[in-house]
Amino acid sequence: MLRRNHIFDTVRQVFEQYGYMPIETPAMELLTTLMGKYGEEGDKLLFKVLNSGNFLEGLDAESVRDAQPNALALKISEKGLRYDLTVPLARYVVQHYAEIVFPFKRYQVQPVWRADKPQKGRYREFYQCDVDVIGSPSLLNEVELVQVIFDVFQKLGIPVVTRLNNRKILAGIAAVSGAGDRFTDFTVALDKMDKLGRMKVFEELASKGVEPAVISRLEPFLELSGTYHAKIDQLEALLAGSVEGQTGLKEIAGIFHHLRNLGLDDRCDLDLSLARGLNYYTGTIIEVRALGVEMGSICGGGRYDDLTGIFGMPGLSGVGISFGADRIYDVMQSLELFPEKNGSLTDILFVNFGDEEAAFCMDLAREMRKAGYHAEVYPDAAKLKKQMKYADQSGIPVVVLAGGNEIAAGKVTVKSMKTGEQEDLAPGELVLALSRLTGKAPAGTHSPKRRS
Amino acid sequence: MLRRNHIFDTVRQVFEQYGYMPIETPAMELLTTLMGKYGEEGDKLLFKVLNSGNFLEGLDAESVRDAQPNALALKISEKGLRYDLTVPLARYVVQHYAEIVFPFKRYQVQPVWRADKPQKGRYREFYQCDVDVIGSPSLLNEVELVQVIFDVFQKLGIPVVTRLNNRKILAGIAAVSGAGDRFTDFTVALDKMDKLGRMKVFEELASKGVEPAVISRLEPFLELSGTYHAKIDQLEALLAGSVEGQTGLKEIAGIFHHLRNLGLDDRCDLDLSLARGLNYYTGTIIEVRALGVEMGSICGGGRYDDLTGIFGMPGLSGVGISFGADRIYDVMQSLELFPEKNGSLTDILFVNFGDEEAAFCMDLAREMRKAGYHAEVYPDAAKLKKQMKYADQSGIPVVVLAGGNEIAAGKVTVKSMKTGEQEDLAPGELVLALSRLTGKAPAGTHSPKRRS
Numbered sequence: 001m002l003r004r005n006h007i008f009d010t011v012r013q014v015f016e017q018y019g020y021m022p023i024e025t026p027a028m029e030l031l032t033t034l035m036g037k038y039g040e041e042g043d044k045l046l047f048k049v050l051n052s053g054n055f056l057e058g059l060d061a062e063s064v065r066d067a068q069p070n071a072l073a074l075k076i077s078e079k080g081l082r083y084d085l086t087v088p089l090a091r092y093v094v095q096h097y098a099e100i101v102f103p104f105k106r107y108q109v110q111p112v113w114r115a116d117k118p119q120k121g122r123y124r125e126f127y128q129c130d131v132d133v134i135g136s137p138s139l140l141n142e143v144e145l146v147q148v149i150f151d152v153f154q155k156l157g158i159p160v161v162t163r164l165n166n167r168k169i170l171a172g173i174a175a176v177s178g179a180g181d182r183f184t185d186f187t188v189a190l191d192k193m194d195k196l197g198r199m200k201v202f203e204e205l206a207s208k209g210v211e212p213a214v215i216s217r218l219e220p221f222l223e224l225s226g227t228y229h230a231k232i233d234q235l236e237a238l239l240a241g242s243v244e245g246q247t248g249l250k251e252i253a254g255i256f257h258h259l260r261n262l263g264l265d266d267r268c269d270l271d272l273s274l275a276r277g278l279n280y281y282t283g284t285i286i287e288v289r290a291l292g293v294e295m296g297s298i299c300g301g302g303r304y305d306d307l308t309g310i311f312g313m314p315g316l317s318g319v320g321i322s323f324g325a326d327r328i329y330d331v332m333q334s335l336e337l338f339p340e341k342n343g344s345l346t347d348i349l350f351v352n353f354g355d356e357e358a359a360f361c362m363d364l365a366r367e368m369r370k371a372g373y374h375a376e377v378y379p380d381a382a383k384l385k386k387q388m389k390y391a392d393q394s395g396i397p398v399v400v401l402a403g404g405n406e407i408a409a410g411k412v413t414v415k416s417m418k419t420g421e422q423e424d425l426a427p428g429e430l431v432l433a434l435s436r437l438t439g440k441a442p443a444g445t446h447s448p449k450r451r452s
Numbered sequence: 453m454l455r456r457n458h459i460f461d462t463v464r465q466v467f468e469q470y471g472y473m474p475i476e477t478p479a480m481e482l483l484t485t486l487m488g489k490y491g492e493e494g495d496k497l498l499f500k501v502l503n504s505g506n507f508l509e510g511l512d513a514e515s516v517r518d519a520q521p522n523a524l525a526l527k528i529s530e531k532g533l534r535y536d537l538t539v540p541l542a543r544y545v546v547q548h549y550a551e552i553v554f555p556f557k558r559y560q561v562q563p564v565w566r567a568d569k570p571q572k573g574r575y576r577e578f579y580q581c582d583v584d585v586i587g588s589p590s591l592l593n594e595v596e597l598v599q600v601i602f603d604v605f606q607k608l609g610i611p612v613v614t615r616l617n618n619r620k621i622l623a624g625i626a627a628v629s630g631a632g633d634r635f636t637d638f639t640v641a642l643d644k645m646d647k648l649g650r651m652k653v654f655e656e657l658a659s660k661g662v663e664p665a666v667i668s669r670l671e672p673f674l675e676l677s678g679t680y681h682a683k684i685d686q687l688e689a690l691l692a693g694s695v696e697g698q699t700g701l702k703e704i705a706g707i708f709h710h711l712r713n714l715g716l717d718d719r720c721d722l723d724l725s726l727a728r729g730l731n732y733y734t735g736t737i738i739e740v741r742a743l744g745v746e747m748g749s750i751c752g753g754g755r756y757d758d759l760t761g762i763f764g765m766p767g768l769s770g771v772g773i774s775f776g777a778d779r780i781y782d783v784m785q786s787l788e789l790f791p792e793k794n795g796s797l798t799d800i801l802f803v804n805f806g807d808e809e810a811a812f813c814m815d816l817a818r819e820m821r822k823a824g825y826h827a828e829v830y831p832d833a834a835k836l837k838k839q840m841k842y843a844d845q846s847g848i849p850v851v852v853l854a855g856g857n858e859i860a861a862g863k864v865t866v867k868s869m870k871t872g873e874q875e876d877l878a879p880g881e882l883v884l885a886l887s888r889l890t891g892k893a894p895a896g897t898h899s900p901k902r903r904s
Contacts, residue, residue: 001473001476002473002474005474016797016826017821017826017827018821018826018828019798019801019826019827019828019848021453021797022453022454022457023453026576026577027479027533027565027577028499028565028576028577044504044505047480047501047502047504048501048502049500049501049502049533050499050500050501050502050525050528050529052496052497052499052567053496053521053567054521055521055525056519056521056524057521061518064516066513067508069505069507069508069509072508073502073507076502081479081501101842101845101846102842103830103831103832105828111479113479113480115504115505124478124480125478125479125480133831136831136832137832138804138831138832138833140804140810140829140831140832141831143814144814144829144831147814147818151821254807258811258814261814261815262814262815345468345471345473346471349471352590352592359710359713362592362596362599362710362714363713363714366599366714369469369470369603373469374468374469374471375469375470375471376470376471376557377592377596378555379555379585379588379590379592379593379596380555380588380590380592381590390553390554390555394553396471
């Protein structure tokens with residue numbers, strides 16, 4: 001948890017540096033809001049929540065007996081667990097339109113649920129960390145999101161490559177190849193390029209009835225190579241016949257122009273095989289992979305011009321990306337990027353020698369907390385060995401031993417768990433000792449390290 | 453959300469000061485884990501999640517047709533949403549027993565779900581902030597939790613009264629009154645004392661078949677008044693016939709002894725009408741109410757000796773409390789305790805005069821972020837009026853206007869939204885101006901306020 005909080009804290013910090021505000025939405029959404037937004041496969045993966053009370057009420061026995069599972073599910077379940085944070089965001093924007101200041105820059109860090117088979121990099125409950133701008137068509141938003149990506153992964157220490165594409169370019173490719181009416185089949189197949197390779201993707205297209213001539217016209221697009229400059233130059237010629245394709249090209253060229261100004265272009269790649277399965281993307285699409293570890297996309301997103309349209313509010317453009325916290329966690333584990341650290345947040349443990357000694361220590365512990373330290377009094381008057389073992393296993397760096405005699409003599413024994421050294425101090429000297437032994441300055445003062 | 457985060461940050465900070473470590477558990481638990489732990493009413497309020505795939509598989513048509521909703525629900529739902537954080541904790545402790553260092557001090561801040569009718573102070577999804585110690589029978593844990601309560605509510609600025617009782621005292625009262633075999637009826641009725649008053653509670657007991665003679669023997673207990681000292685003295689006489697009652701008295705007296713040492717006893721009350729509905733409490737019970745606002749308990753808990761017993765691990769004692777974040781939020785709203793603050797986290801907005809100017813500003817914004825400020829570049833080259841309105845409505849304190857001419861002259865115009873004053877500065881002077889206008893010191897330096 002401390003490690004996961006490190007990831008959450010990092011993304012939140014970067015999001016807020018760019019002016020994104022936090023929101024949260026309920027775990028359950030109406031199934032009418034969720035269904036049909038994630039494709040057929042997505043509908044199957046939605047967790048449906050049984051209506052409370054008598055969920056069979058109003059259903060006649062025959063319709064229950066003869067029901068198909070899917071049809072019955074919708075009759076007895078009104079709500080489902082959110083599948084991602086984007087559809088709830090769209091619902092939120094439509095519902096709160098009047099109060100929102102646009103462009104609406106928001107971030108959301110919450111779990112989502114998918115009824116998938118659990119496997120490496122895939123969980124049934126996992127956190128998404130989404131950051132979106134709603135109500136601004138400017139490509140500078142895309143540029144800013146790439147900056148956010150670089151800042152987050154730089155802070156986390158993960159080397160990444162960011163791949164960009166544009167759905168309008170893909171639409172252009174489909175159009176000039178003669179597959180314009182098969183755009184969804186095309187993107188779904190393309191999305192598997194990474195896993196299956198080009199030949200399998202072509203086979204899939206053929207199996208869906210795409211003609212060989214069309215498939216052979218797709219080939220040159222997937223053979224493009226070189227820098228994004230070179231790719232854009234070649235695409236300009238190849239897409240001359242598609243207005244939409246040309247628009248997509250201009251957009252991606254504009255984004256790369258700004259990325260070059262910011263010195264980020266050499267860590268970004270224009271990848272025409274990047275499709276992203278979700279139907280709602282209409283412009284730029286973005287995907288991030290970690291270098292040096294086998295793991296799917298750890299961050300991805302894009303522009304969706306029509307998302308709120310399905311909720312009756314067309315014309316509101318949005319762009320956003322989503323960080324997969326659990327996959328990022330796994331990547332950081334694989335690459336051993338988490339700092340070696342003891343597991344405890346506690347700075348000091350007071351050993352418990354009995355009720356009256358503990359009362360004395362509780363008072364002292366309170367003083368330590370006032371000074372900004374995390375302090376525990378061992379709750380039971382257990383054997384000293386057991387209490388020291390607790391301090392050791394918990395990674396607590398400083399232990400105080402204050403028995404009846406010591407208290408009477410106005411002293412406590414302070415032990416460093418790291419060096420094993422002990423010293424006798426007056427209780428009033430404890431804060432200073434703690435500052436020295438933990439390297440943390442007391443609250444309300446500056447760090448001794450900084451001062452020197 | 454910023455306000456709610458203020459509450460979460462406060463409880464987390466206090467929990468960590470006392471050495472509690474964060475954990476999280478999945479939203480869905482097996483229904484076999486959840487059912488029967490919250491009473492009959494609780495079982496009804498559990499959200500059940502429909503099995504994914506063909507949930508009717510293996511059920512014959514007749515059993516579906518003839519099913520009672522509750523029985524069918526369990527056949528088609530294997531999992532439910534967590535109802536509180538205590539039962540998941542018990543399940544967690546049993547499952548991870550071998551890796552846990554005891555006493556296990558953990559906290560957990562996560563939402564829980566109940567299929568209640570939404571009303572003031574009651575939500576279907578709400579956050580609980582739980583803090584527990586597992587594996588230590590010491591009453592010092594109870595004392596520490598009262599300290600945690602006072603620290604949290606003091607930091608939040610909420611005046612509270614903390615009521616304490618002990619289920620063993622209640623068992624003793626029931627026993628000496630002749631209602632020992634009706635303990636659950638007794639506590640369930642007692643739990644309604646606040647809402648219904650004494651007469652209604654007695655009526656409820658009578659309606660459940662408790663004899664008038666028994667009820668009249670309960671009366672003196674509910675008429676006790678005075679300080680906790682006085683109450684304990686009277687109880688010692690009244691409970692002379694119950695060993696369990698005497699044990700409970702000793703426990704509560706021990707806790708008050710330590711609370712007096714810490715100067716907290718005058719803000720705590722021994723309240724014999726405090727019962728807490730949940731079945732798993734076996735010792736101390738605690739409940740906190742805000743003064744000056746009508747709202748149920750905003751924090752409560754107690755000791756549960758048998759919780760992990762139902763999962764096959766008896767003899768592990770736990771004690772914990774739960775902060776109701778949403779109710780605390782409502783209380784703080786009612787008492788107007790949230791600091792008046794502009795809604796934005798952003799310190800500085802760069803106006804967008806066009807693509808090339810924006811590129812210049814994106815570079816500058818990056819410098820501001822490096823200096824620790826939150827900086828935005830307006831994404832669209834919209835009319836100045838619209839951009840200034842955005843800054844104003846978002847509460848952004850500083851705006852930078854950098855048009856083509858200014859950039860060429862090596863200058864930017866900085867405007868304070870508070871005073872309306874403008875000044876022309878070199879880009880290199882911006883960090884210092886921002887420090888002055890926002891009162892926040894740049895990263896890596898000390899606050900100018902502290903220095904003076």
